[in-house]
Amino acid sequence: MNVINFPAQTDYEDLxxxxxxxxxxxxxxEMEDNLxxxxxxxxxxxxxxxxNRKHLS
Incomplete structure (x- = not known):
């Protein structure tokens, strides 16, 4: 599983x-994979x- 680290807001705004x-x-x-x-x-x-329900019936 990959981890996406979002930059801080000020760093993000500079991108x-x-x-x-x-x-x-x-x-x-990543979210699609997780879902x-x-x-x-x-x-x-x-x-x-x-x-289990069928086994217990």
């Missing part, structure tokens, strides 16, 4: 638009709960 966009794109990609992992984990949890 060019292109540099700002690269930071934001990296952050967006995918969360969704996959949630789906597996639902499967396990269903299997």
């Amino acid at each position: 060019s638009l292109a540099e700002r966009m690269l930071i934001l794109e990296s952050w967006h990609e 995918t992992r969360i969704r996959e984990s949630a789906a597996k949890m639902v499967e396990l709960m269903e299997a």
Whole structure:
């Protein structure tokens, strides 16, 4: 997992638009990866709960 460290506001304001966009794109990609992992984990949890429910019935 990558960690995106945003610069301090004053440093961020000194960056060019292109540099700002690269930071934001990296952050967006990281968030998409995290959301995918969360969704996959949630789906597996639902499967396990269903299997457990059926086993206990």
